[in-house]
Amino acid sequence: MxxxxxxxxxxxxxxxxxxxxxxxxxxxxxxxxxxxxxxxxxxxxxxxxxxxxxxxxxxxxxxxxxxxxxxxxxxxxxxxxxxxxxxxxxxxxxxxxxxxxxxxxxxxxxxxxxxxxxxxxxxxxxxxxxxxxxxxxxxxxxxxxxxxxxxHLRSAHSVRLYELLVRFSDQGHRRFAELDDFRFSMDIAGKYADYKNLRKRVIDPAVAELCAHTDLDVAYLPIKRGRRITGLEFSMVRKSQPDLFAVEGES
Incomplete structure (x- = not known):
């Protein structure tokens, strides 16, 4: 429908x-x-x-x-x-x-x-x-x-992550099964090959900005295959601001 x-x-x-x-x-x-x-x-x-x-x-x-x-x-x-x-x-x-x-x-x-x-x-x-x-x-x-x-976002990474997560805010989570999928979605394909660098330069600063300055509280967990980190699982909860909202159409 x-x-x-x-x-x-x-x-x-x-x-x-x-x-x-x-x-x-x-x-x-x-x-x-x-x-x-x-x-x-x-x-x-x-x-x-x-x-x-x-x-x-x-x-x-x-x-x-x-x-x-x-x-x-x-x-x-x-x-x-x-x-x-x-x-x-x-x-x-x-x-x-x-x-x-x-x-x-x-x-x-x-x-x-x-x-x-x-x-x-x-x-x-x-x-x-x-x-x-x-x-x-x-x-x-x-x-x-x-x-x-x-x-109030001061980073292109923060704006991009917000858009990617707000689409799924009603579900409360979004999964990127592969880190390369996350990099493509974040417009950083081919960059930050090392996960620690990706987390330090992109993920942690963006998540902190979203929590501080948007209508979403965001957290994430790495997805592991054995000892290797292969993907990311984000969770988000909308703050108590009824005038701030997002609408998702059918996928």
């Missing part, structure tokens, strides 16, 4: 400010690999949060002002435009990689270099046609969360 966007989600889409906006992604997009910096993550999140996932996006364009960006991420308004502009410029070179049954598919987030409106402190990004089916006209197989849930 297809899952419709709940009334609570629709209501929040009509919020009065950037911190009320929802980020809604089709689950295949959420699971795809796209190695982004923290600022690039923030730009994508800001843009998607301005898209109504129930409808078409007629022009494929989204405008983001420096003031909105500063308010959303707790930045100094005096420097927010430069951060926004740099993120938009670098995003042009970033792509999304889907791993589908021993085959890969890759396409870009945006189809042209960003438009800057002089004197307005605003950038305009244009999503590619390939991206639109994953952020618009969504009726099933999606995950949503409030933009403010990730507002």
């Amino acid at each position: 297809a899952n419709k966007l709940p009334k609570k989600v629709s209501k929040n889409l009509e919020g009065t400010g950037p911190l009320e906006h929802l980020v809604v992604k089709q689950n295949n997009l959420l699971e795809a690999s796209s190695p982004l910096s923290l600022d690039e993550h923030r730009l994508i999140i800001s843009a998607i949060a301005k898209v109504d996932p129930r409808k078409k996006l007629p022009s494929k364009q989204v405008n983001i002002t420096a003031l909105e960006y500063a308010e959303s991420w707790g930045l100094d308004p005096k420097t927010a435009y430069q951060q926004l502009k740099r993120a938009a410029e670098s995003l042009y070179h970033q792509s999304i990689v889907f791993d589908r049954h021993n085959a890969t598919e890759e396409f870009r987030w945006i189809q042209r270099k960003t438009i800057y409106k002089r004197g307005a402190g605003q950038v305009t990004i244009t999503f590619t046609d390939d991206v639109l089916p994953y952020i618009t006209e969504l009726h099933r197989n999606f995950t949503s969360y409030q933009q403010r849930n990730v507002r």
Whole structure:
């Protein structure tokens, strides 16, 4: 049975400010690999949060002002435009990689270099046609969360882990049977081959940030095969904040 966007989600889409906006992604997009910096993550999140996932996006364009960006991420308004502009410029070179049954598919987030409106402190990004089916006209197989849930995260790894776990927050756990699967999902394929380094540089800092600054309390245990660590099992519990939520569609 297809899952419709709940009334609570629709209501929040009509919020009065950037911190009320929802980020809604089709689950295949959420699971795809796209190695982004923290600022690039923030730009994508800001843009998607301005898209109504129930409808078409007629022009494929989204405008983001420096003031909105500063308010959303707790930045100094005096420097927010430069951060926004740099993120938009670098995003042009970033792509999304889907791993589908021993085959890969890759396409870009945006189809042209960003438009800057002089004197307005605003950038305009244009999503590619390939991206639109994953952020618009969504009726099933999606995950949503409030933009403010990730507002205080200061690491790209933390943002990425939050998205991967919030999809399964209702179940309370997520298992990565192989460490390479976790690395791909975290956009660090081929890096941190040593588990101790992976834990020190990626897992522990991200888990600590999620527990301190999001609506999820997170813990994890290594999965072992003999003495060798081969995978990870995450558990998560939603904190007592009824206005913070995520919705998962059918998988």
